[in-house]
Amino acid sequence: VETSPLGAAQAVAIVWQVNGGPEHTVPATREQDTATATLWRATLPSLAAGDRVTYRFVASPGETASASFEFTVAGWRTVGRVVSWRTTPKSLIVNCEHGLQVAISCERPDTIRFRLSLAPEEPWTEGKPETFALREADDRLVIETARLRCVVHRNPYRLEVISAQGEVLFAEPPGGGLTWLARGADVLRLAEHWATPPGEAFFGFGQRYN
Numbered sequence: 311v312e313t314s315p316l317g318a319a320q321a322v323a324i325v326w327q328v329n330g331g332p333e334h335t336v337p338a339t340r341e342q343d344t345a346t347a348t349l350w351r352a353t354l355p356s357l358a359a360g361d362r363v364t365y366r367f368v369a370s371p372g373e374t375a376s377a378s379f380e381f382t383v384a385g386w387r388t389v390g391r392v393v394s395w396r397t398t399p400k401s402l403i404v405n406c407e408h409g410l411q412v413a414i415s416c417e418r419p420d421t422i423r424f425r426l427s428l429a430p431e432e433p434w435t436e437g438k439p440e441t442f443a444l445r446e447a448d449d450r451l452v453i454e455t456a457r458l459r460c461v462v463h464r465n466p467y468r469l470e471v472i473s474a475q476g477e478v479l480f481a482e483p484p485g486g487g488l489t490w491l492a493r494g495a496d497v498l499r500l501a502e503h504w505a506t507p508p509g510e511a512f513f514g515f516g517q518r519y520n
Contacts, residue, residue: 311338311367311376314347319369322350326365328357338367359385360494384493386501389486392464395451400441402453406467410488414462416442419455422471428490428497480506 313319322338338352357363361383367376390407397403401415413425443454451462458479461470468482482488483503491499504512 312347321370324352357383389467420457480504
């Protein structure tokens with residue numbers, strides 16, 4: 311935080327509270343003087359994802375207080391387990407524990423399309439898939455074409471795509487590959503992890519990885 315004019319404040323503190331609870335005070339450290347102002351830094355203790363923090367700055371002498379500000383703590387979320395699934399005429403729709411919906415379709419025997427959404431809105435019609443075979447095996451859903459096999463692990467959700475010769479083309483790690491940084495309902499960042507054979511290339515997402 312910045313106080314001005316230079317030297318007007320001799321000390322600064324943050325008065326803060328979490329989720330409407332009791333107020334706490336953290337003193338700020340004087341970091342730097344510029345030609346016209348003083349810069350201060352204060353560090354709050356660790357907070358949990360989803361915590362709502364309200365805070366204000368108090369400068370002395372004079373106990374001058376700023377307006378109050380508020381933010382919600384962001385946190386990384388995982389997909390979790392598969393809670394339900396259904397078929398449409400050409401897709402398998404998988405719904406996951408923490409809001410992710412995955413639509414899997416096969417346009418050709420050598421092409422599998424994955425559509426992932428954290429806020430699905432499009433209605434899906436019921437029916438049996440026409441372009442691939444689907445079977446359940448233990449805690450997995452297995453999609454097969456003449457050229458590819460896609461395995462959907464259900465607890466936790468993760469994907470594997472395997473060739474007809476048994477080569478793993480890509481696989482999300484055992485703990486799951488997709489995570490996202492969220493603040494409340496807002497998604498701030500996505501991260502995905504795959505294991506692939508050497509020389510494999512990924513295109514899309516506005517960039518390319520090869």
